[in-house]
Amino acid sequence: MDSFELNKILGAILASCLVLLVMNFTANALFAPVPPAKPGFEIAVKEEAAGGGEAAAPAKSEPIEKLLQTASVEKGAAAAKKCLACHTFAKGEPNRVGPNLWGIVGDHKGEGRGGFNFSAAMKAKGGEWTDEDLNQFLTSPKGFIPGTAMGFAGIPKDSERADVIDYLHTLADTPVPLPTASK
Template sequence: MDSFELNKILGALLGTCIVVLVMSFAAGSVFSAKLPEKPGFEIAVKEESHGGGEAAAAASEPIEKLLQTASVEKGAAAAKKCQACHTFEKGGPNRVGPNLFGVVNEARGEGRGFNFSAAMKAKGGNWSFDDLNKFLTNPKGFIPGTAMGFAGVPKDSERADIIAYLNSNSEHPAPLPTASK
């Protein structure tokens, strides 16, 4: 191959690169992407107000009234979503969350061989029916700083069913509270 042939090949290659480069600049100016003011995607979440869990629970029917029509069987079915983090059988292991056997009227943030969050320990008290209702409505609203990442159970009847199931899931189930008139 002589030098003339080599010059033609290199010239064609260089010419092709220049055409591609010019077309890239032209396409970039015609179809320019506008950068967002803030990089990334915004994820819309419901804003929590102070005492959000208590306010949401107060707006619903009282738990005493809801428990009168609650179904343990429906509660067992609804509690299946909790099994990703909790166990319910006596002596069951802790997972991401503690075992919930006999949780009704038990001390909050203590025992069970589980390392509870500082917020849960600081809240203290016992798990009453009303407190379970408020917590299951909005865990982070009832106990700000809790490690429980679950958003809550918005439906009153489903919450009551779960609480009835938790109550029945004990060696000595607590008597259901009576609805006040």
């Protein structure tokens, strides 16, 4: 191979690099990316009361038994869609970040759930998931079980919580009956 052929090959490589470089500068000038003002996503979490003192008592709400009398399973299924990021609902589905919620009403807290690894705080709470416990937990998970790993801020609206609990009642082979409202 003579030097003329070698010069042509090296010239072609150099010209290709030069064309790529010019295309890069042109693309960056035409399609300049705009960096976000604040990187990342904000996760809504209720903050603790400042000063380490006792938090202000929440407004007294209706008893869950009374709210469940007017609750809607359909509305509860729609409201529970926000839980799908971490939980599954159908029988036999795998756990995700949180456990599968099939048969949760009346089940033991921090146990079972297809081998899900519950936090120490959830295991220590003990007892069964009653309607009142579910209501308090869905209002403020970290308020009901301090130290829980659940990062959900809670459902502040009474009727929406009742709808979700009514929906959770339907997720079982033999559903736990709804309580009757005491007068």
